[in-house]
Amino acid sequence: MAAEEKPAPERKRSVPAGGDAGESGQSILEFLLMVPLMIGLSTLMVRVNTVIQVSIANQKYARAQAFFLTYNSPYYPELRLRQRLVNQESNEMIIGVSDKIAPKSEDQAEYDPDPIIVPIVSASSLAGESQEPELPPEGGKRGRVRVRTTVTLCTQVNVVETGDGFVPYDGSSMLTETPVAGQVTFPFCRGVFSE
Numbered sequence: 001m002a003a004e005e006k007p008a009p010e011r012k013r014s015v016p017a018g019g020d021a022g023e024s025g026q027s028i029l030e031f032l033l034m035v036p037l038m039i040g041l042s043t044l045m046v047r048v049n050t051v052i053q054v055s056i057a058n059q060k061y062a063r064a065q066a067f068f069l070t071y072n073s074p075y076y077p078e079l080r081l082r083q084r085l086v087n088q089e090s091n092e093m094i095i096g097v098s099d100k101i102a103p104k105s106e107d108q109a110e111y112d113p114d115p116i117i118v119p120i121v122s123a124s125s126l127a128g129e130s131q132e133p134e135l136p137p138e139g140g141k142r143g144r145v146r147v148r149t150t151v152t153l154c155t156q157v158n159v160v161e162t163g164d165g166f167v168p169y170d171g172s173s174m175l176t177e178t179p180v181a182g183q184v185t186f187p188f189c190r191g192v193f194s195e
Helices: 026-069 079-087 173-177
Strands: 092-097 116-119 144-147 149-154 159-162 165-168
Touching (some): 026 092, 026 116, 026 144, 026 149
Antiparallel strands (some): 116 144
């Protein structure tokens, strides 16, 4: 018995897994096209996250200031603030965070708070944009985000509504001893913007 000879194995050509030899650079090209897109998207996500973090920090600060002014009480703010609420015919207290410092006294002109402005695009992209937050940019695109944060607390009843309008509420005696005793309504959590 003669030993059977096995045929020599055929040598296979090395061909890339993707198929034809002409497609070997396609994945590298796709990778090079996607890298700038992924970097840009990641940068945008980080900047938008920064805006969200600023808003969260402002919200915590405003809430802490509101609780400080009410001495952590759900019933009353400081008496000096209560008189201001009576003057405004309001049963709620609004605390906000602004870039502009509020006036120390009520004698000054009406306070118009400025929002905190956070850029989300590069400084070179903002070169032609207006610095005024109320003015819309050219073309309608905005590179800065305005963060406005307020906290509203309902206070005790400071004013009640009678037939003659809003009057300061000074206790339960006014409900029985005044000529308009039957016409009193309690506008709970009524604010200066509740019209």
